[in-house]
Amino acid sequence: MxxxxxxxxxxxxxxxxxxxxxxxxxxxxxxxxxxxxxxxxxxxxxxxxxxxxxxxxxxxxxxxxxxxxxxxxxxxxxxxxxxxLSGGTDVCSAFLSGNPLLPVYAGEIQCLTLGSKIEAYNENGESVKNEVGELVITLPMPSMPIYFWNDVDNEKYLASYFDKYPGVWCHGDWIKFTEHDGIVVYGRSDATLNRGGVRIGTAEIYNIVNTFSEVADSLIICLDHEDGTSTMPLYVQMRDGILLTDELKAAIKLKLRKSYSPRHVPDDIVSVPAIPYTLSGKKLEIPVKKIMMGAPLEKAVSVAVLKDPKSLDFWLNSL
Known part of the structure; x- marks a missing residue:
């Protein structure tokens, strides 16, 4: 610099x-x-x-x-x-980034940053390659937080990052290391869609929806019900002056089915005024899911982190 x-x-x-x-x-x-x-x-x-x-x-x-x-x-x-590149506000840094000495593969991040030990863990806590797993940091980074303010006995801190794999930082993203050591990020693991036991990254859905010029933005969640069934609605923000038609819904569903599988097809596609984001540019998939499962706003998300608090009104008013 x-x-x-x-x-x-x-x-x-x-x-x-x-x-x-x-x-x-x-x-x-x-x-x-x-x-x-x-x-x-x-x-x-x-x-x-x-x-x-x-x-x-x-x-x-x-x-x-x-x-x-x-x-x-x-x-x-x-x-x-x-x-x-990818990282986190939590660690005040990026840990996946680029390198001018390495080839660029479309859809992949090139390498780990210096000072970061990133791996993909399966459910058994085993490091995997060519397989989607949890993004974990297996060695400390200098910029990691070591505690939260007003967190008695570090309960919230440990529950936030070390609950799933004791002693290993679990960041909350799905990733895959490819055969040429690139990294594919699929989105938040806690926002992962589970359809019939098959895990679907939200990024897979957005990659297809983004190809439709009529749609300005989108958000998808999966709602689990007490009887063991689930519902997967896709919410779309349409371009100004464009309406969501049955023909467009059918086209989106067909392209998702052909590009991936029948499990990637949403149960319904709903037009919304706006897609909610945090100030740092993250879609509010988990808060929307919590609201749709009956959680009050103050339990679903901190209003202070919202880019536009009114963007959640659609879901709050739909209950």
């Missing part, structure tokens, strides 16, 4: 015009650009980027970057390295 100039964009990325962010990067000839995966996905849907300046790297975080968006970004910026 010696000799570098930090350029910070403040405000909406698409105001006062849709290309405001890219005009900013062009104007200042920014070499290393970073934004959220959701922003890149929206750019792809509407083919918005018209770059004049070619940066050296394009960084993506906040949620998994779909393979098709990887490829599209590479077409827009043929000289840039596309870097998807």
């Amino acid at each position: 010696v000799g570098a100039t930090l350029c910070i964009y403040e405000g909406s990325l698409v105001y006062p015009e849709k290309l405001s962010f890219w005009n900013f990067t062009d104007e200042h000839e920014i070499d290393h650009v970073g934004a959220g995966a959701a922003y890149y996905i929206a750019n792809q849907q509407f083919d918005l980027i018209k770059p004049r300046y070619q940066p050296k790297t394009i960084g993506s975080t906040g949620s998994p970057l779909p393979p098709q968006t990887f490829c599209w970004l590479q077409q827009q910026f043929p000289q840039a390295q596309i870097i998807s």
Whole structure:
């Protein structure tokens, strides 16, 4: 970072015009650009980027970057390295990131960051490869928290990270290490959809829904019932002026079935005014699920972390 100039964009990325962010990067000839995966996905849907300046790297975080968006970004910026990265506010750092000396595979994060020992654990606490497992940190990182404020006997701290695998930090994401040591992130493990015993990452659903230009955003949950059955609704935020039709519902379901399996098909697709996010850009899948299971708002999520508290009104009013 010696000799570098930090350029910070403040405000909406698409105001006062849709290309405001890219005009900013062009104007200042920014070499290393970073934004959220959701922003890149929206750019792809509407083919918005018209770059004049070619940066050296394009960084993506906040949620998994779909393979098709990887490829599209590479077409827009043929000289840039596309870097998807992942980490956590909890550890004040990224632990999965890029390396200019390694090849880039669409849909994968290239490597672990320095100082991080990341593995994928199965339900028996065994390290696995080419298999989806829990993202765990098996050795301490310098930036890890060692306790929570006002947490008597560290009860909340231990329950948050060390309950599933004693002595091992369980971060709460589903990941897979590939045959060439890349990493695929599937989303939050506590938001994983369980259909007939088959675990489905929410990112798999979003990868398909994102290909429909009529849909601005989406959120999916799986609700378990006392009789052992489950319901999997898909909530979609439509583009301005576009309605959710039966034909579009059928098209989304058909593409999910063909791309993955019948278990990936939602039981219902519902139009909502907005998809709720945290201030750090995380979809509120778990809080929405808790609300739909009857939990009051204060038990489901801290309002202080919400980007727009009103975005939960649809679910609160539907009970």
